[in-house]
Amino acid sequence: MTVSEFIREREIRGQVTFPLNEVREATGLSAKTVITELQRQASRGRITIPYRGFYVVVPPQYALKGIVPPTYYIHELMKVVGKPYYVCLLSAAAFHGAAHQRAMQTQVMTVAPRIKPSGMNAQLNWNYRQQIPQELLLSRNTEMGIVLYSNAELTAVDLVQFAGHIGGLQRAATVLSELSETIDIAKMEKVFPYTSSATLQRLGYLLEFVLEQYEQADKLYELLKASHPHLKSIMLNNTAPDNPNATANRWHVAGNIEIEIDEI
Secondary structure (H helix, E strand, O other), rough: HHHHHHHHHHHHHHEEEEEHHHHHHHHHOOOHHHHHHHHHHHHOOOEEEEEEEEEEEOHHHOOOOOOOOHHHOHHHHHHOOOOOOOOHHHHHHHOOOOOOOOOOOEEEEOOOOOOOHHHHHHEEEEEOOOOOOOEEEEEEEEOOOOEEEEEEEHHHHHHHHHHOOOOOOOHHHHHHHOOOOOOOOHHHHHHHOOOOOHHHHHHHHHHHOOOOOOOHHHHHHHHHHHHHOOOEEEEOOOOOOOOOOOOOOOOOOEEEOOOOOOOO
């Protein structure tokens, strides 16, 4: 069997992703020969290589652009990489209907060691947690399988905790304004073990003083005070200068930056 025949057979069977070792086993060719032929097939637009040693057959609907969206293959890719994951931040928010601030890349959360970005995976934006909270993930059917993504509550916390990865708290607040109707504050307590008190304080501050979601803010405050009775004073943005004139509030967050959400 040639490499071209292997790709054709996978395509017919609907198995459009495959690792290098499967090609070698099926063809009996050396690694060097297989890699050379796969690179040739990639240059012809028949396959794409989003990660070293992992290949995706380009389906007809994406052949013209030559770009396969990562949601098409991310679940299978992470199996090969051997890491837990979930689609996160702006990409997850889009799954929940908050698509105004859509990400240019698909944002994926995983664990260390870090994955080296390259031209091969330029469509993927890697983010890292110490632990992936499997119980807070949802799944969605895609064209060729499933994709895991954060639930609304974890997405909200991530947007604040990793605000620097999406352009800052103003952008986070804009997305939260769309996402807030989907958030169930009663479920937020399940996210607490995976984030910090400071993140929850900032989230509460945004809900109350920026988004004016007073009912949600009240519920979050009750949960936060029950688990963190002694809140430390923090700044809304650690990288901005302190504001000695900031108004005191129950979140103990000094509003040292102005936040205005974008029009949606």
